[in-house]
Amino acid sequence: MGKSKGKLARIYKKLHKWPGLIISFLLLYYSVTGIFMNHREFFSSIDVSRNNLPKEFRYQNWNNSALKSNLIISADSILIFGNIGVWLTDSTFTDYSSFNNGFPKGSDNRKIFDLHHSSDGNLYCATQFGLFSFDRARSQWSKFDLDVDIKRFVAIESIDDTLYVLNRSYLFKGKSEGINTQFQKIELKQPHDYNNKVSLFETLWQIHSGEIFGIPGKLFVDFLGMITLFLSLTGIIYFFFPRWIKRRKKKSKTVVSIVKTNRWSLKWHNKTGVWLFVCLIVLFFTGMFLRPPLLIAIAYSKVNPIKFSHLDQPNPWYDKLRDLKYDENRKEFILATSEGIYSMDKDELAPEAFRIQPPVSVMGINVLENFNDGAYIIGSFSGLFLWHPAHPEIYNLAQGKMHVGNSTGRPIGDFKVTGLVTDLKGKQYMIDYDKGVVPLYHDKLFPEMPNNVLEQSKMSLWNFSLEIHTGRFFRFLLGDFYILLVPLSGLVSVLVVLSGYLLWRKKFKRPRTR
Numbered sequence: 001m002g003k004s005k006g007k008l009a010r011i012y013k014k015l016h017k018w019p020g021l022i023i024s025f026l027l028l029y030y031s032v033t034g035i036f037m038n039h040r041e042f043f044s045s046i047d048v049s050r051n052n053l054p055k056e057f058r059y060q061n062w063n064n065s066a067l068k069s070n071l072i073i074s075a076d077s078i079l080i081f082g083n084i085g086v087w088l089t090d091s092t093f094t095d096y097s098s099f100n101n102g103f104p105k106g107s108d109n110r111k112i113f114d115l116h117h118s119s120d121g122n123l124y125c126a127t128q129f130g131l132f133s134f135d136r137a138r139s140q141w142s143k144f145d146l147d148v149d150i151k152r153f154v155a156i157e158s159i160d161d162t163l164y165v166l167n168r169s170y171l172f173k174g175k176s177e178g179i180n181t182q183f184q185k186i187e188l189k190q191p192h193d194y195n196n197k198v199s200l201f202e203t204l205w206q207i208h209s210g211e212i213f214g215i216p217g218k219l220f221v222d223f224l225g226m227i228t229l230f231l232s233l234t235g236i237i238y239f240f241f242p243r244w245i246k247r248r249k250k251k252s253k254t255v256v257s258i259v260k261t262n263r264w265s266l267k268w269h270n271k272t273g274v275w276l277f278v279c280l281i282v283l284f285f286t287g288m289f290l291r292p293p294l295l296i297a298i299a300y301s302k303v304n305p306i307k308f309s310h311l312d313q314p315n316p317w318y319d320k321l322r323d324l325k326y327d328e329n330r331k332e333f334i335l336a337t338s339e340g341i342y343s344m345d346k347d348e349l350a351p352e353a354f355r356i357q358p359p360v361s362v363m364g365i366n367v368l369e370n371f372n373d374g375a376y377i378i379g380s381f382s383g384l385f386l387w388h389p390a391h392p393e394i395y396n397l398a399q400g401k402m403h404v405g406n407s408t409g410r411p412i413g414d415f416k417v418t419g420l421v422t423d424l425k426g427k428q429y430m431i432d433y434d435k436g437v438v439p440l441y442h443d444k445l446f447p448e449m450p451n452n453v454l455e456q457s458k459m460s461l462w463n464f465s466l467e468i469h470t471g472r473f474f475r476f477l478l479g480d481f482y483i484l485l486v487p488l489s490g491l492v493s494v495l496v497v498l499s500g501y502l503l504w505r506k507k508f509k510r511p512r513t514r
Helices: 002-037 200-209 211-250 256-288 294-298 451-456 461-469 472-507
Strands: 069-074 077-082 085-089 096-098 112-117 123-127 130-135 140-143 153-159 162-167 171-175 184-186 321-327 332-337 340-345 365-370 376-380 383-387 394-396 417-422 428-432 436-439
Touching: 002 211, 002 461, 002 472, 069 112, 077 112, 077 417, 085 112, 096 451, 123 162, 130 153, 153 321, 162 321, 200 211, 200 256, 200 294, 211 256, 256 472, 321 365, 332 365, 376 417, 383 417, 461 472
Parallel strands: 069 417, 112 153, 365 417
Antiparallel strands: 069 077, 077 085, 085 096, 112 123, 123 130, 123 153, 130 140, 153 162, 162 171, 171 184, 321 332, 332 340, 365 376, 376 383, 383 394, 417 428, 428 436
């Protein structure tokens, strides 16, 4: 029995020691970037220069979600917008001036989802952290003070003089009066097929971030991030210090302080790891499924919301609303959600799911634009498609052929569509995350990004942290194999934590006396 226990202890030690050493260096940056990501608005004023990053993260041809769409104001005044904020340009898209006055400092505060020019001439802007109107008297954007817990606004539409604004959970309705507009907050009615299910992807995401239990949950995950940082550092110390101590002893050098540090590191490495090993395993395990390839396995799975959690909401559309368009012919709204695309009467506000659904990535819809004869252009990381609610056929605009397959879009397709731009002559350009601006069915190239836009368009600390946390930052080293970094590091981290706990039980835990 004793030999068997000793053999198991040696196996646990090997599983904990060497994989632990390798993963410790990765977990150092996972811990720090995870904490930054958990408090997006708090760190929103901090940017990172793209010139200091690998070329994949520098803007080239309006890539990396620099551009989402444009709004034609007049024959020679066009507003373009996206992650770069809002810029005023001319009909040739060559001369640019900043239109960002009034937004708070930081690229994340200039992440624009929609611009709208109402019939009375007022401009409205939906951003990552709120809804704005352009104050013409002061020539700057002014933020509305609205009752929301999710500050991301995603779409703006108007019918005559009535404005309809969508955030991720509610519809806001009001008469367009510029900065003086007063909004009514409206909860949309539940659909007929409502079953109070939530996506497994969203559930794992919120467990991983702690958001599933609100601010206390996020703070606890921050604490786990600091514990992971501590375990990584103390693990590295315990790996290297014994050999360092031996070398110093051979040279008759003092080792007292080093020995004390080593013992203290081992003591508290064991204690914190044992106390929190279950929480750490949950943290690492959930993170594995938030990026491909494991994301594909859970992308469209539904589960019951965890009781009393952040996802257990009375609002059936909480954090599910993504885009809105008014269909003049049908006299109804087209509503894009994380659950699919719906039609919605402007008075009843009761969404009804379309029987025919276009492919949309679980990462979310990025393009919802009118086409012709009741058809729509739908874009996401699954690609760009032409969809008519009354027709079973769906056309793949990016590839120039009919779409074959089910309506569920791949999480990552051949084209990662982030936007669509239309010029004064009706020529359209698809915006691909990697390739940038791509002409659609014409050969007219879109002008390159000018220097003044490049100089003022940095990367937010949150986005920089996301690129590191998801492993995309290391694509320049690993190539396409970077996609395996998250699942493999998560798997190894679970293995290291579990083997460390089992090793502690075998080697250090004293048996209870009867």
